Amino acid sequence: MKKIIIAIDGHSSCGKSTLARDLARELGYAYIDTGAMYRAVTLFFLEHQVDWNNPEAVREALNEIRIEFRVTEAGNQTVLNGEIVESTIRDMRVSDQVSQVSTVSAVRRAMVSQQQAMGHKRGVVLDGRDIGTVVFPDAELKIFLTASPEERVRRRFTELQAKGIAASEKQVRENLLERDRIDSTREDSPLKQAADARILDNTHLDRWQQLALALKWVREVQGI
Numbered sequence: 001m002k003k004i005i006i007a008i009d010g011h012s013s014c015g016k017s018t019l020a021r022d023l024a025r026e027l028g029y030a031y032i033d034t035g036a037m038y039r040a041v042t043l044f045f046l047e048h049q050v051d052w053n054n055p056e057a058v059r060e061a062l063n064e065i066r067i068e069f070r071v072t073e074a075g076n077q078t079v080l081n082g083e084i085v086e087s088t089i090r091d092m093r094v095s096d097q098v099s100q101v102s103t104v105s106a107v108r109r110a111m112v113s114q115q116q117a118m119g120h121k122r123g124v125v126l127d128g129r130d131i132g133t134v135v136f137p138d139a140e141l142k143i144f145l146t147a148s149p150e151e152r153v154r155r156r157f158t159e160l161q162a163k164g165i166a167a168s169e170k171q172v173r174e175n176l177l178e179r180d181r182i183d184s185t186r187e188d189s190p191l192k193q194a195a196d197a198r199i200l201d202n203t204h205l206d207r208w209q210q211l212a213l214a215l216k217w218v219r220e221v222q223g224i
Helices: 016-027 034-047 055-062 092-102 105-119 131-135 149-162 169-185 207-222
Strands: 005-010 030-033 067-072 075-080 124-128 141-146 198-201
Touching: 005 016, 005 131, 016 030, 016 124, 016 141, 016 207, 030 034, 030 067, 030 075, 030 105, 034 055, 034 067, 034 075, 034 092, 034 105, 034 124, 055 105, 092 105, 092 169, 105 124, 105 131, 124 131, 131 141, 141 207, 149 169, 198 207
Parallel strands: 005 124, 005 141, 030 124, 141 198
Antiparallel strands: 067 075
């Protein structure tokens, strides 16, 4: 069966990672969480007091950053310089800054290069903001995932509560809207729907309904 690249783009808290993980598991593909990569860079910058407005400081910091993914019993884990940081990169401290760090051209170039290297053999699922437009514009299947702002806030707030991360619903809403604004208006690789992407609005779909629809599209692309 022909292996393909599946690119999933969309705003924060649309369920991109959930869909990507589910597709990867069902298809036996590798899952590359590109959002986690930018979060890991942000965490490194915060912990090492790197001024991301200083090009030289950013260049030096990027040379010290190594990101990989490790599959454990707990699932896909983000590893930063040998340390599992999956939980740490999800807290509000990182969430409040990740979109700003993601606007830095040097950061985007470094991450895109790593992502392309990871996926060049195909048989991968990637989710992010610019996968179908910049990272893999030749991806066989491009999905633009969307949901209503109210539903996205509800999901993110519930996720943080489940992880014991302190945040008010107001904070979550403000964070999501600000990230949407930054992601969509940045000069370098802004979030936008690829012309040939298929739109999947999962506002009223559960996890398994959205997976079933995406798998149907995979079969169509593969000619099955």
